[in-house]
Amino acid sequence: MLLMIWMQITANTGPAECCLAVYKTLRQVQHEAGKEGVSLSILEQVDGPVSGTLRSVLLCVESVADGAAARLFAERWCGSLLWICESPYRPGHKRKNWFLGCAVYLPLAPLPDSEIRYEATRASGPGGQHVNKTDSAIRATHIATGLSVKVQTERSQHANKRLAGQLLAGKLAELAKTEREQGKAERRRQHLQTERGNARRVFTGPGFKEKIP
Incomplete structure (x- = not known):
């Protein structure tokens, strides 16, 4: 049974060092996924303030083969993460603890096709280990609001369409909650509320080696 989980790794409002930690975490997640037999794709990413860093990434x-593998894999990353390292950008800076967060959740059901305009486009840039060279990327635009997302992975156009619909549904749900002043969506709340001092996993040094308790 196929199971899909979404993970967001975020530096929140942290400095460039936290954004570098997001990039390093993404590489570690990709490495572990390859060994654990789960498929990993980048749905969305926001670049950090320095080249080679990421403010956030949605996976x-x-x-x-094993329906529980994705959930178990993602849960090992869920929560606050800590990178202990001297700043590579500010020599002599006293701070060495850089926090980031990882949220895990199930995607929402896609919106009805009648509410969305889909466009096939050429894939480019990040979007998985092997970006397609054909017009398999999908841009989904919510007709009523104009809100749009683009999804490009190594999957087929049909799969990208499904993911784009789910991603758009999540963004609209988040927007609706904000407008109603009833709080932001769960992914956005996690994006801004990384818990400090209680890291789920800890990594150290420029080589991003995990510290085993």
Whole structure:
């Protein structure tokens, strides 16, 4: 049974060092996914203030052979993460603890096709280990609001369309909650509320080596 989980790794409002930690965490997640037999794709990413850093990245984690593999894999990352290292950008800076967060959740059901305009485009840039060279990327635009997302992975156009619909549904749900002043969506709340001092996993040094308790 196929199970899909979404993971968001975020530096929140942290400095460039936290954004570098997001990039390093993404590489570690990709490395572990390859060994654990789960499929990992980048749905969305926001670049950090320095080249080679990421403010946040949204991942799709899937498993086919074992339906629980994606969930178990993602849960090992869920929560606050800590990178202990001297700043590579500010020599002599006293701070060495850089926090980031990882949220895990199930994607929402896609919106009805009648509410969305889909466009096939050429994939480019980040979007998985092997970006397609054909017009398989999908841009989904919510007709009523004009809100749009683009999804490009190594999957087929049909799969990208499904993911784009789910991603758009999540963004609209987040927007609706904000407008109603009933709080932001769960992913956005996690994006701004990384818990400090209680890290789920700890990494150290420029090589981003995990510190085993």
